[in-house]
Amino acid sequence: MTQSVLLPSRVSREFPLGLHAIEKGRATHVNAAVWAPGIASMDVHWRRPDGTWTSDTLVGLDGGVHHGVVGPVDQGALYAFWPTGEELPGAPGETQLLLDPYSRALETIVTDAASPSYYSVFLEHAFDWGTSERPGTAWRDTVIYEAHVKGLTKLHPEVPRELRGTYAGLAHPAMVSYLRELGVTAVELLPIQFHIDEPHLAPLGLSNYWGYNTLGFFSAHTSYATEAARAAGPAAVLTEFKDMVRALHEAGLEVILDVVYNHTAEGDQGRPALSWRGLGDFDYYRNHDGRYVDTTGCGNSLDFSRPHVMEFALDSLRYWVEECRIDGFRFDLAVTMARDEHNAFSTRHPFLVAAKASKALRGTKLITEPWDLGHDGWQTGRFPVGWADWNDGFRDTVRDFWLHDAATVADGGSGTSIGRLAGCLSGSSHAFAASGRSPLGSVNFVTAHDGFTLADLTAYERKHNEDNGEDNRDGHDHNHSYNHGVEGPTDDPRILAAREQSARNLMASLLISLGVPMLTAGDEFGRTQRGNNNAYCQDNETAWVHWPDDDAARRMLETTRALLAIRRDFLSRQPCSFPSRADQSTLLWFSGAGLPMTAHEWEDPKATTLQFLLGSVGGSVSGLVVINGSAVPAPVRFPASDLVQGKGDRSEQHRSFSLVFDSAVAGTPCPGGRVRPGDVETLVPNSLRIYRY
Missing domain, CATH: 2.60.40.10 (Immunoglobulins)
Structure with missing residues (x-):
């Protein structure tokens, strides 16, 4: 040399x-x-x-x-x-x-x-963005679709074989058209920054499929590019990535990156130095008396009380926005990034302030996974104004109401208060209002990459992670799920029908709630991972999205598309703040008897029937949602005209409720089934209906 x-x-x-x-x-x-x-x-x-x-x-x-x-x-x-x-x-x-x-x-x-x-x-990259622009979708109109670049198209039959599992595959017209027709507005990609496998996986013949083990925070992951781009070199890989962003933008779809700044791929303290450990071990990593303080469970934690660590993360974010036109970020284990010099979470942490104040990041969507594994690590709803949080409380409550409670009632027990469900459907003010945030600070989800798929929630009560090589010790043990009487696959038509209905209930609850909904790729047509609730190391057909064409898949896809259309219709003007006591027009709550809910009914665990009117900022009523969470049919009296605010310009004699969705029906029912205020209808057990008013 x-x-x-x-x-x-x-x-x-x-x-x-x-x-x-x-x-x-x-x-x-x-x-x-x-x-x-x-x-x-x-x-x-x-x-x-x-x-x-x-x-x-x-x-x-x-x-x-x-x-x-x-x-x-x-x-x-x-x-x-x-x-x-x-x-x-x-x-x-x-x-x-x-x-x-x-x-x-x-x-x-x-x-x-x-x-x-x-x-x-060494790479300096030029790219012609043409006339494409960032979509700039408002938070109130945003619907997030969480997906893995490789897994989304690896098995897609309409994507050319040489493009499957790549950036170019996601940009293919078949995929872009599907996303547009589905009705989502943003694709949130699991980590695409360059990542490597943890050492324990190779002996097991496994790899880090999810990618939460970052080595290059300014680098696109090479293996997600086509073989032709990889052969042409790093510039071609980055060009393919930017081509994907441009194609999605031209279709009106935003691109959000799942990013991991809480730790690096160097892992445990004793492992070899790859970068930061050799450049300044205790300058980059949080430590106490020379020993790492790990709040991530990954062996190391970047120390965001140090200005140069914050600068490093902010420079990386600016790069992806300015050079690659990314629209937003979801921050893995974000609490670690907001811990001060005392290792305590701070809502005024300089990183949170700087990211929100950055001119380069202005207008980008900043989403937290609002927890980590350290002391006082659960902070859902407590990040500052301008940030949105994954709402795990929404996830657990909706699962409990439609699944866990159903299993409990079937065994002779009682469910939880319907007030918990209502609180989540109305934007989780109990979690977000105290920090001055609105329902749009809540990213609502029922499933994510981590955990059961939507279909598996209805088919498994226990995790089945044996293929991960850890004797089924990994993954969550408490999934708030219900197998409807049989663990895993079954040919029993009664159980299959019940599972499909539960999946429709879960999807409907997600898509008619105030806040920002997030779907997991494949849930819209019932994707399964065969009970694996921690498929981080399954770079195979367990975790890849299947694209089935059977009747059940078509029914669920039809349901999801219909619910997304209903959401656009009813919630396109959802409020950007929680209503004051003087203005409750955006959501009106009624019992099964058609009367305003009482304090006792909100807390009564036996109360399983609920109605609420969805309104808009202008005060006019858009629709009525009716829920029967019991195991028996429930008669429901529709609210009388004088209880309905914001009557609009229609005369009272022409005012009625028209059925647009019924979770008890396999497939989307034709609009119809008109009922008048004060009329009585009977809902089948464990079902949800939506009416247009």
């Missing part, structure tokens, strides 16, 4: 971090900068076009940032850092040096060593 000569006439700068060209051309001199405050001097090593390696010492040092002008460096060149004067662990290109935390691409090099080595790639 040769040592190049640093050009003294060129002045380097300590920012921006990473490698950035200071002149145009394929081979160019670059400004190299890396934060490593505990290291006296730093070298950068890079590969020349002929395959040989050379290096320069970064002569500048300001505020812990080593910087220097080096080169010429070719576009696509591999590079890495190593402390000056320290013995190399082996020849560059054959052993692991220290990655640039800011590298725009990573390359994996497999040698005869026990594990692969990773190298940063």
Whole structure:
């Protein structure tokens, strides 16, 4: 390896971090900068076009940032850092040096060593966005579709085989058309930042399918690109990713990334350094007296009480927004990112403030997974205004009402208060109002990538994770599910019908609730993982989305599309704040007798029938939702005309309720079944109806 000569006439700068060209051309001199405050001097090593390696010492040092002008460096060149004067662990290109935390691409090099080595790639990327623009969908109109880039199209019969499981596959017209026709507005992608497998998976023949083990926070994951793009190099991979974003934007669909800034792929303290651990172990990772403080369960936690760690995460977010036009982010274990120098959660944490105040991030959707594994780690509803939280309380309550309670009642017990369900359907003010937030701060979901699918919630009461290689110890044990009498697959038509009805109840509850709904890919037609509720390591047909064409799948898909259309109709003007006591026009609640709910009825565990009128900001009533959560038929009297506010401009004699959805019906019923205020209708057990008013 040769040592190049640093050009003294060129002045380097300590920012921006990473490698950035200071002149145009394929081979160019670059400004190299890396934060490593505990290291006296730093070298950068890079590969020349002929395959040989050379290096320069970064002569500048300001505020812990080593910087220097080096080169010429070719576009696509591999590079890495190593402390000056320290013995190399082996020849560059054959052993692991220290990655640039800011590298725009990573390359994996497999040698005869026990594990692969990773190298940063110098990449400056131009892309023609044409006339495409970000959709800018308002929160009140947003419907999120959580999906995995590979798993979504790997088995899709209408996507060309060479594109399946790739960025290009997601951008294919068949996939884009499907999403538009379904009625969602945003695709939330499980991690697409470059990630690697945890060491314990390889001996089991498994891999980290979900991708929550990030190594490159500025790099698109290479294996999600087509074989042709991978062969053409990192620039082609990034082009394919941006092509996907552009195609989705042109279809009016936003792109939200699931991002993991709470920990890195370096894992436990004793494992080898890949980047941050070698650049400044205790400068990047939270520790106490030299031992890691782990709030993530992944072996390490980035210390967001340190300004440079916050800067690193913010720079990464800005890159994805400015360079890749991403519309929003879902932050994995977000509480870790809001822990202060005392390891305590703070709603005024500088990172939360800076992300919301950033001009570059203005208008992006910021969504938290509002918990971690540390002390006081559950913070649902407590993040500040401007952030939205995954609402696990909504998930558990809706599951309890339609599934767990049904199982309990079947065994002779009693269910929970219907007031819990109403609170969630109306935006979970009990969780969000105290922090000054609105129903739009609640991302409602019944399922997510983590846990049972919607179909499996109705078919399994126990997890079945044996294929994960951990003797079924992993995954949640309490799933609020109900198998309807048989664990797993069955041919019993009665049980199958009951499961389908429960799935429709769950989907309807999600899509008529105030807040922002999130669907999990495949739930719209009954995808199963055969009872695996922790498929993070199942890069196979267990976790990939199947695209069935059987009657049950068609019925569920038809139901989901109909409910999404109803949501657009009834909730397109849902309120952006919780109603005051003086204005309760947006939601009006009635008992099965058609009278306003009393305090006793809200808390009565035997009260399982409920009606509520959905209104709009203007005060006019859009629809009536009627719920029978009991195991027996229930007569329901519709509210009288004088109890219904916001009558609109129709005369009273023409005012009626018209049925548009009935969860007891397999498939979407034709509109009809008109009833007048004060009339009585009988609902079948465990069912939900929606009427247009």
